[in-house]
Amino acid sequence: MYSTVLIQYVDVNTPRLPRGTRTCLQWKTMTPFPMDSLSNWLTGLMIATLLILITIKYLDSRRWNLPPGPFAWPIIGNATVLMATPDDNAGAKRVWDFTKKYSSDIVSMRVGRRPAVVLHKIRDVREAYSKEAFHYRPKVLGISSKGIFGNNGQRWREQRRFALHTLRDFGLGKNRMEAVIQSELDYSINEISRHESGPFDTTDLVSNATANVISYLVFGHRFEYTDETFLEMTQMVSQLFLYAREVSIQQYIPFSKYLPLNGKSKLDQALDRLFNGIYKPEVDQHLRDYDPNKIEDYISAFIKEMKEHEGTTEQHWFTEEQLLYNIGDLFQTGTDTTAGSIRWTLLCMVKYPEVQKKVRAEIRDNIGFERPPSMADKLHLPYTEATILEVQRKYGVVAPLLLVHQTTEATQLKGYNLPPDTLVGANLYAIHNDPEHWGDPEVFRPERFLGDDGKVKRDDHFSVFSVGKRQCLGESLAKMELFIFFVGLMQKFEVRLPEGASEPVMRPKLNHSTQSPIPYSVRFVSSV
Numbered sequence: 001m002y003s004t005v006l007i008q009y010v011d012v013n014t015p016r017l018p019r020g021t022r023t024c025l026q027w028k029t030m031t032p033f034p035m036d037s038l039s040n041w042l043t044g045l046m047i048a049t050l051l052i053l054i055t056i057k058y059l060d061s062r063r064w065n066l067p068p069g070p071f072a073w074p075i076i077g078n079a080t081v082l083m084a085t086p087d088d089n090a091g092a093k094r095v096w097d098f099t100k101k102y103s104s105d106i107v108s109m110r111v112g113r114r115p116a117v118v119l120h121k122i123r124d125v126r127e128a129y130s131k132e133a134f135h136y137r138p139k140v141l142g143i144s145s146k147g148i149f150g151n152n153g154q155r156w157r158e159q160r161r162f163a164l165h166t167l168r169d170f171g172l173g174k175n176r177m178e179a180v181i182q183s184e185l186d187y188s189i190n191e192i193s194r195h196e197s198g199p200f201d202t203t204d205l206v207s208n209a210t211a212n213v214i215s216y217l218v219f220g221h222r223f224e225y226t227d228e229t230f231l232e233m234t235q236m237v238s239q240l241f242l243y244a245r246e247v248s249i250q251q252y253i254p255f256s257k258y259l260p261l262n263g264k265s266k267l268d269q270a271l272d273r274l275f276n277g278i279y280k281p282e283v284d285q286h287l288r289d290y291d292p293n294k295i296e297d298y299i300s301a302f303i304k305e306m307k308e309h310e311g312t313t314e315q316h317w318f319t320e321e322q323l324l325y326n327i328g329d330l331f332q333t334g335t336d337t338t339a340g341s342i343r344w345t346l347l348c349m350v351k352y353p354e355v356q357k358k359v360r361a362e363i364r365d366n367i368g369f370e371r372p373p374s375m376a377d378k379l380h381l382p383y384t385e386a387t388i389l390e391v392q393r394k395y396g397v398v399a400p401l402l403l404v405h406q407t408t409e410a411t412q413l414k415g416y417n418l419p420p421d422t423l424v425g426a427n428l429y430a431i432h433n434d435p436e437h438w439g440d441p442e443v444f445r446p447e448r449f450l451g452d453d454g455k456v457k458r459d460d461h462f463s464v465f466s467v468g469k470r471q472c473l474g475e476s477l478a479k480m481e482l483f484i485f486f487v488g489l490m491q492k493f494e495v496r497l498p499e500g501a502s503e504p505v506m507r508p509k510l511n512h513s514t515q516s517p518i519p520y521s522v523r524f525v526s527s528v
């Protein structure tokens with residue numbers, strides 16, 4: 001039927017075409033050359049475009065004088081390397097390899113079309129992160145730009161300063177947080193005792209303990225580990241980074257928004273539940289109970305600032321919205337990071353029993369097994385502290401490539417000219433495993449942090465909390481948690497492999513938000 005109509009159409013219409021007009025058929029059969037010329041023309045256009053792009057890229061790279069680096073694919077750049085699942089530091093190791101290939105400590109890459117440089121020497125990181133132009137935090141990991149972590153400029157400075165003061169006021173100098181951590185340690189010891197001698201996976205227990213330390217700091221109270229709101233909150237906080245990774249990919253890689261990724265909607269749902277369902281009711285309760293003479297947690301300290309700034313003309317961000325975002329950031333940055341490090345200390349004691357023996361002997365001889373540990377004991381436990389440092393060096397880099405900064409303007413580093421908006425990352429994995437500095441980085445050896453006098457020796461390459469103005473805001477709190485938990489658990493238990501279990505796997509895995517040990521079970525054997 002169709003062919004008949006077509007034939008009729010041709011039959012009927014062809015003769016009516018104006019004289020000199022050629023049908024498509026005629027074009028094809030009579031003049032093959034113009035089609036070839038079209039394809040020649042297109043080929044030429046493509047070659048010319050390619051040459052123009054190469055020239056622009058060449059001139060651009062000449063203008064900016066970027067460090068050497070691997071070929072970057074159109075559209076995605078080197079995103080597959082930089083955003084590789086950081087299990088076992090895979091991305092960080094691959095980027096580190098480029099420093100050998102290109103004989104340069106600074107490697108240039110691209111995330112989508114954005115230039116990125118990765119630094120591998122602590123001296124370069126210190127130099128860069130001390131400069132104002134490198135303080136900016138790009139939109140990474142879908143983290144909100146309204147809290148502390150993702151914030152910038154005057155607003156970030158104000159909020160960071162306030163958070164640091166509040167942390168200091170609530171006990172980093174006054175034993176208050178110490179008491180909170182000791183009581184969380186007690187809860188954990190009781191829980192572990194219930195599973196004593198049997199295999200026990202501490203993943204959830206330690207996460208709950210660290211989340212409760214932040215709860216106490218922020219809300220002024222702890223939760224029972226079985227509390228449903230608490231369990232929902234800790235689970236959602238952990239999941240945020242996973243959803244946010246997808247959002248990040250969509251942010252940097254053109255067209256990826258058409259991929260079937262649903263991180264954005266999951267992220268929005270989780271944030272909505274956390275902010276409106278959990279954080280806001282806490283803030284509302286604090287507003288109702290507010291007493292300027294009873295400032296006992298982060299929220300009440302913040303409300304005090306809000307009240308003091310009410311009606312002032314000076315620019316400030318002490319608002320309820322800002323408070324909610326800050327609460328979100330404190331939970332997100334302060335829970336899984338510390339929990340992962342505490343779990344590494346336990347796993348290392350199973351893997352290196354001779355170190356555990358020395359640690360427990362030092363604790364027994366200097367502070368005993370009866371009273372809870374305090375920060376003042378640090379002075380008397382140098383080997384124990386050196387062990388914690390070695391655990392952090394070898395295993396405690398929480399996100400080796402992803403905690404990036406961004407240049408705000410054209411700037412220079414080590415003779416290179418970097419364009420504005422360059423992503424800048426410190427390869428903390430490489431810095432903590434550099435044989436040039438550590439000699440035998442693959443060996444677990446706490447003694448590397450001890451001086452000839454037997455005291456703890458500071459090492460300026462140790463930088464798991466990063467350096468400069470963006471350095472971890474919770475460093476002192478995290479160190480306190482790590483020390484009190486490690487010493488407290490070593491006092492009460494010897495940690496062993498469960499009967500018949502194979503050697504522990506010491507490979508880090510992206511577990512929720514940060515790299516931490518693969519969930520494992522150990523045996524806690526009571527020593528008192």
Ligand code: HEM
Binds near residue numbers: 466467471474
């Ligand atoms: C062992 C535990 C922890 C490790 C290894 C760690 C590591 C880090 C690192 C590497 C950064 C990025 C710094 C940079 O961009 O240069 C960071 C930032 C941050 N950390 Fe931690 N952290 C830990 C625990 C904590 C705790 C307990 C808190 C909360 C009290 C916290 C709050 C923050 C905040 C708010 C930032 C953003 C700082 C800013 O951008 O101004 N961290 N942390």
